[in-house]
Amino acid sequence: MDLHAHRRQVLLFLAAIFLPCVALVGLGARLTLQERELTRARLGDERRRVTRDLRQELASHLEAVALRQVTAIAARPELLRAGAYPDSTVALVARISGGRLVLPWENDHSKEESRRLLSQGSFAQRIREAERAEFADNAPARAADLYRTALQAAQSPVQALHARLFLARSLAEAGRPRDATTQY
Numbered sequence: 001m002d003l004h005a006h007r008r009q010v011l012l013f014l015a016a017i018f019l020p021c022v023a024l025v026g027l028g029a030r031l032t033l034q035e036r037e038l039t040r041a042r043l044g045d046e047r048r049r050v051t052r053d054l055r056q057e058l059a060s061h062l063e064a065v066a067l068r069q070v071t072a073i074a075a076r077p078e079l080l081r082a083g084a085y086p087d088s089t090v091a092l093v094a095r096i097s098g099g100r101l102v103l104p105w106e107n108d109h110s111k112e113e114s115r116r117l118l119s120q121g122s123f124a125q126r127i128r129e130a131e132r133a134e135f136a137d138n139a140p141a142r143a144a145d146l147y148r149t150a151l152q153a154a155q156s157p158v159q160a161l162h163a164r165l166f167l168a169r170s171l172a173e174a175g176r177p178r179d180a181t182t183q184y
Contacts, residue, residue, distance in 0.1 A: 113158075114158045117155075117156050117159055118159060118162055120159075122153050123150055123155065123159050126146060126147075126149050126150035127147075127162070127163065127166070130143045130147045130149075130150060130166065131143070131166075133146055134166075134169075134170050134173070140171075140173035140174040141170075141174045143166075143170040144170040144174055144176075147166050147167035147170055148167060150163040150166075151163040151164060164183050165184075167183050168180045168181075171183060
């Protein structure tokens with residue numbers, strides 16, 4: 001009987017102490033998992049809230065910039081053609097034409113004017129001679145002298161800057177970096 005009483009005490013011990021401990025550990029693990037899920041849900045909600053707030057703030061800021069620009073352009077329409085905007089926030093203003101975004105430089109006719117100026121008369125001839133000396137003859141010092149004559153023959157700022165840029169390049173190739181830096 002002693003053995004039977006001992007087994008009974010062990011079973012009572014397991015029922016009274018060990019099983020509630022196992023149940024508490026199980027409940028604790030379940031609570032921990034639920035807390036993690038709740039934290040993930042809260043984090044997702046917080047991200048959505050922050051995203052919504054940022055979106056609203058950006059939209060209101062852009063609307064304010066647009067209103068300032070419309071007001072400035074209404075007061076001074078020449079700003080639209082100049083491509084310079086009084087508000088430093090504006091980096092690019094484009095328009096939509098025929099369902100297509102048209103960037104400001106796509107309607108810039110100054111490129112054609114620059115090409116026309118660079119291909120005019122004696123200036124263009126001198127540039128061609130200098131390029132021939134620089135590239136075909138591999139004589140950068142002679143090319144620099146020819147670019148200087150082209151610079152003197154320049155009749156517009158576009159021509160002068162073009163000749164000065166090529167002069168700086170040929171001076172650098174001729175081993176005269178200080179003179180090249182001055183021209184650049």
